[in-house]
Amino acid sequence: MLEIKNLNVTLEGDCGKVQVIKDINLTLDNKKIYVITGPNGGGKSSIAKAVMGIYPISSGRILLDGVDVSAMEIFERARSGIGYAFQQPPRFKGIKVRELLSWAAGSEDAEKLHELLFEVGLCAEDYLDREINTAFSGGELKRIEIASILARNLKVAMFDEPEAGIDLWSFQKLTETFIKMNEKYDTTIVIISHQERILRLADEVILVADGKISEITSHEKILGEIQLLDSDCIYNKDCCKGGRPNAR
């Protein structure tokens, strides 16, 4: 179980200090799939980055199975069982797909590496010995990134817009992979997404806007509301106060 208690994150930007997370409280149970959604710049990725240790927290606590990981380094949180798939994964000159996945899996077992790439719709023979450099498309890079998370037996796996750049066939396979990962390894899955088909996977949907959680709800409810409301309104109920929202 992952518990986020009174979490605040303030970052130093070009325009001075910006509070990107504002007193968030959240409990994520084992074996569940959560989808975090909300407007761009609302703080979705910031929550995941704070949990992974990429963004420093200003105040609050993060507990994994009751253990406070708030002061841990990124690698220590990773070893504790937290993983994060980047929205825009980095490229590495000289590092091959085989090496990255081996580091992630803690094993060079060829069968395992083949399986990981198959799960994300890539052919191991074509990809394992290629460098993770500019020759890869955004979609290929994204799939390798997801494979690097699948490689690890995580307690909490967070995916930041995993569907971006993925074709339809692979998208279908990806959703099956999330379900399998959740069921087989009891991994808590957190997916940051706006995609309807991703939302349908969710046991719970967490709406985040302006650095705060505005609602935790079911995908049935939120998808039903999307039928009725402008998408901007669904993320921020305050804008709809005082009047009936326009039906589409």
Added chain:
Amino acid sequence: MLDDIDKRLLEEVADLHEIPQGAYNIRKNGKGIQRNTTANIDIITKTDKPGIDVIIKPGTRNESVHIPVILSQSLDDLVYNTFEIGADSDVVIVAGCGIHNTGSKQARHDGIHEFFVRKGAKMKYVEKHYGEGDGTGDRILNPKTVIEVEEDGIVELEMVQIKGVDKTLRDTIVRLHKNARLIVSERLLTYLDQTAESDITVELLGEDSTAQVISRSVAQNESKQIFHLNMRGYASCRGHIQCDSIIMHNAQVSSIPEITALDSNAQLIHEAAIGKIASDQLIKLMSLGLTEKEAEESILHGFLK
């Protein structure tokens, strides 16, 4: 004849765990100490200056020549080696230099290599430089490599210097004739107050000649590196230079590109980049469970591989 230090140096510079099969010439402290020739590869001592002539018969295939140099005492060693790579042959030449300097005086090796790669021949040339020893004297390696590649010839150069050389001035000149092809892979690491300068000039003289030069370096501590990569197209040809450096600590790197087209059908590209290890690369590897140090080492190891 070879002691433990020699054997270690040979392993570092030529991946030799024992005396190699095939043709070889081992030079130690300014003198040739062991040599073997084959039916297709002859090695002859020069009579007018220090060095050897390596003559590979036309049509020789799948053979190799090892010509490692060992310096285990302080001295200035100058050697001139000439290679005749016969037409339609396909060979590998391994020419590393290792210095073990425990003294206060410098140990220096200047290797001047001249290659003639004849029509249709293919040559892979591997050059590794390595230095060690707890002496205060500098370990200096200054290779000069001049290669003439005739029609349809293919040359692959793998030049690696990743440990222990205090000063180096590398000068590489390659001339490519009709349909000749060149692939250069240079890897360089400097640390402490080491200095390295690499000048690579490629002249694309013939129609349809092609060249690709990929130079990657890491500069650490107070070390300094300078790269002059110069490609000149005299005909319808294609050339690509990629020069990437990772800079760390208080190091300095200067990358000076030059491409010159002397024919309207010449296509030349130069890419150069100098920068720190990208923070997102470090974070990605740390998010897989590597410590910051492990992540940094993995990135550098991959970059210089």
